[in-house]
Amino acid sequence: MPKLIDHAQRRIEIAEALWRVVSRDGVAAASVRDVAAEAGISAGSLRHVFATKEELLAFSMELIYERVAARVRTHATKRDPLRRAEAVLAEVLPLDDNRRIEMHVNLALVTEAAAHPALARAGVQAHEGLRELCRGVLADLADHGLVAASRDLDAESMHLHALVDGLAVHLLLGHNDRPTRVRRLIVDHLASLR
Amino acid sequence: MPKLIDHAQRRIEIAEALWRVVSRDGVAAASVRDVAAEAGISAGSLRHVFATKEELLAFSMELIYERVAARVRTHATKRDPLRRAEAVLAEVLPLDDNRRIEMHVNLALVTEAAAHPALARAGVQAHEGLRELCRGVLADLADHGLVAASRDLDAESMHLHALVDGLAVHLLLGHNDRPTRVRRLIVDHLASLR
The missing domain is CATH 1.10.357.10 (Tetracycline Repressor, domain 2)
Structure with missing residues (x-):
């Protein structure tokens, strides 16, 4: 898979992981660490894709x-x-x-x-x-x-x-x-x- | 002030402090510690009035x-x-x-x-x-x-x-x-x- 498509796909997977966490536990529980765990990646990898939590939340919306x-x-x-x-x-x-x-x-x-x-x-x-x-x-x-x-x-x-x-x-x-x-x-x- | 009224008043003051925190910073930021600080009391005093965060949230609603x-x-x-x-x-x-x-x-x-x-x-x-x-x-x-x-x-x-x-x-x-x-x-x- 070309790298750009891979990156776009990764962003979508992380956003969907955030949806699941928010849907199940509420937005108060949606820390970067929890979303990363839900997506099956490390918090460091998540931050490589979304530099800030706000960026992740806005993209997910x-x-x-x-x-x-x-x-x-x-x-x-x-x-x-x-x-x-x-x-x-x-x-x-x-x-x-x-x-x-x-x-x-x-x-x-x-x-x-x-x-x-x-x-x-x-x-x-x-x-x-x-x-x-x-x-x-x-x-x-x-x-x-x-x-x-x-x-x-x-x-x-x-x-x-x-x-x-x-x-x-x-x-x-x-x-x-x-x-x-x-x-x-x-x-x-x-x-x-x- | 009789003790019961004092207690009821305290519950209201804490609930109103929660409203201000949620309204300003979002529900994700509304920890027991932040609400206690907003109400001008210690987290321990707050827990004396509301044993759990859920109790505090439900009363505030x-x-x-x-x-x-x-x-x-x-x-x-x-x-x-x-x-x-x-x-x-x-x-x-x-x-x-x-x-x-x-x-x-x-x-x-x-x-x-x-x-x-x-x-x-x-x-x-x-x-x-x-x-x-x-x-x-x-x-x-x-x-x-x-x-x-x-x-x-x-x-x-x-x-x-x-x-x-x-x-x-x-x-x-x-x-x-x-x-x-x-x-x-x-x-x-x-x-x-x-």
């Missing part, structure tokens, strides 16, 4: 957003506008183990951002990215005549974004909202915009 | 919920049903420094709950408490003829709860939604239920 964006793109070919909207929004909900770990780690890291400027920057970018995603979903529905002309798309994007993020946090932490009900609620909300 | 509940009760006397609803919901939004610290600490602790069963329990109780609050707000509006009979109050409670929590997280972390717009959005949503 950004990797989550890249993966979500890649999954979202796979739905562009869906024909039915409402199904396309629903499928895109489902990618940012913790509906399986994979998305649950992403969500949990993201929430933990965003919450730590007060103490880490690089995390704060990545968190704001993700926030703005998700707002744009919601705006794009609504614009797509509007293009297909599925949003009443009287609706303010800015306010509706803000509403949809908050709704989706709130439902995501509830699925993750609330333990009492079933995924089918959550998806139903989003579909009903989108349908109500007509 | 519960204290947030008690304060929110006390503020919510003050709005019961408001005459106008929509204004009453809005005032109650504003109590769980980070609209000033006080509520911002509560929200931030709560989110940080809830996010750490995977590793701390006592926090998970307190987090679930808070989640259910806020769902009940939303249901109560909607039932109050419905009693005043402000919710269409065709609306499913269960689904609407879930929607309002997610909306409010999502907006709260965005106000806290998003840096781009103005409080006036957030309040307007909630009022518009409540008004749309008619």
Whole structure:
């Protein structure tokens, strides 16, 4: 394997190890030493790849957003506008183990951002990215005549974004909202915009 | 001061010191030693009041919920049903420094709950408490003829709860939604239920 690819792969493996540690033990437990052990390398090797813990945390966050964006793109070919909207929004909900770990780690890291400027920057970018995603979903529905002309798309994007993020946090932490009900609620909300 | 009151007051002072540490440095930095230093006592004195860190974290969370509940009760006397609803919901939004610290600490602790069963329990109780609050707000509006009979109050409670929590997280972390717009959005949503 060429050295550059090897290095990129190593960064991803370490970020995934961080996800597992944060997901299992909380962000307070995610020391460089613990993450290195989880990744099966020495703390020295980890520091060779990520010079600071902040760099590791920021990369781990950004990797989550890249993966979500890649999954979202796979739905562009869906024909039915409402199904396309629903499928895109489902990618940012913790509906399986994979998305649950992403969500949990993201929430933990965003919450730590007060103490880490690089995390704060990545968190704001993700926030703005998700707002744009919601705006794009609504614009797509509007293009297909599925949003009443009287609706303010800015306010509706803000509403949809908050709704989706709130439902995501509830699925993750609330333990009492079933995924089918959550998806139903989003579909009903989108349908109500007509 | 009687000894019991003194003890209760001490617990509150330590919990508030934990809030400041978490709010400023993140939950990862909130060691018993740091919280004790912030409270101006020794780590040994802190351990005399809270035998474990988990006990301290859980009490600190519960204290947030008690304060929110006390503020919510003050709005019961408001005459106008929509204004009453809005005032109650504003109590769980980070609209000033006080509520911002509560929200931030709560989110940080809830996010750490995977590793701390006592926090998970307190987090679930808070989640259910806020769902009940939303249901109560909607039932109050419905009693005043402000919710269409065709609306499913269960689904609407879930929607309002997610909306409010999502907006709260965005106000806290998003840096781009103005409080006036957030309040307007909630009022518009409540008004749309008619």
